[in-house]
Structure formats: structure tokens, C-alpha cells
Amino acid sequence: QKEVEQDPGPLSVPEGAIVSLNCTYSNSAFQYFMWYRQYSRKGPELLMYTYSSGNKEDGRFTAQVDKSSKYISLFIRDSQPSDSATYLCAMSGGYQKVTFGIGTKLQVIP
């Protein structure tokens, strides 16, 4: 079993839709949960990180962590074609190496 599981997609949604991206994990030591956006042939861009359980909002993006279920989510409201990219979830204990999901490819159709 992989430490971090993420559906690779692709996920296609119409412009304006609410997008839900998810990851599950198995390592209870993970305390920090990150979401990265990666455009084709580019490096990942940090969208946000959260500590432990709870929600964090930044503009159209909301990250949710449920440690009891070992489940994290990223919601994108009012999705735009420019949101089309691969979204990577990532986790760490804080100062240890980061473990990444495989990434979910998202396509927002105008």
C-alpha cells in the first residue's frame, strides 16, 4: 500500500463548477498537508498548506483535512480554464521529507 493515494484522473469539469480533489494516506505521523498545482512541463507551485485537522481557505481554494479518516481534500470554487493543471497532494511530519501523491489531472472546459 502506498503512503499516499491519489486518483490520477483525468477529471473534466465545466467552467464555473466546484471541483473536489482528494487524497488518502496511511502514515499517522503526517502533520502537515500541502497542495501543489503543476502545469505541464513546469515545477509544482505551492497553493497552500495546513497543519493537523481543519479547514483553510485562500480565495477560491479551500483545503480540508480529516486526520481521523486520513483523508484530505482541495475544493476549487468557480473553476476557470486556467485552473487546468495537475494537482499534487503532499504530506510531511514537519521537518521530514515530503511524500507526494501521483497528482490528479484536472481539465476545466470553457
Place this chain on the structure above:
Amino acid sequence: GAVVSQHPSRVICKSGTSVKIECRSLDFQATTMFWYRQFPKQSLMLMATSNEGSKATYEQGVEKDKFLINHASLTLSTLTVTSAHPEDSSFYICSARVPGQGTYEQYFGPGTRLTVT
């Protein structure tokens, strides 16, 4: 967010030659940088952690004599792929950790596409 640059963006080299990739933090001093490889449809895989002024720490299975890392200043780390072979062809990405923060806040360069012919 912090800005990290990487050079070159893509390189093609012949089998047996060496290639150097540079990673620079442009607007902050990075005592710690990381080097990753990314294969198509696979997760980012950490190759090594580079600390300024000390030897890099390599992940299990990564040949330190093949992938030479030097972190000579607070803004520059280099990865040299020595005696490159076609199986070394990959997307190499560096990142830098924000000082005082954990690995949860690291910023990535744009990556280098290496093709070995």
C-alpha cells in the same frame, strides 16, 4: 511566494557525458534545498537534500557518485549528472525550503528536462 530558478530548462546530451543543473533561490537565502526526479505519471521522488556548507544527504537507492550535489552558497545548489545514460533521462526539479519553516513550505524551480541520447 518565494522564487526559485533553475537552469537550463532543457538539455540534451550524449551518453557518457556529464550535465550540470543549477538551482537558485532568487529572493531568499535557502540553507536547505531539495532535488527531485519526476517520471511521467509518477510521484515526485526525492533524490537528495542539500544543505549549505555540508554534504548532501541522499535517499536510498540514489547513487551519490553519479548525482553530485554541491550547495556552495545560500542561494545556489547544483546537481551534476555524471556519465549520463539514457535511463537518466527525466524531469529534474529542485526546491528550496523557506528559512525557519519546515519541509511543508518549500518552493520549486521550473524544472530541467534531461534527455540522454
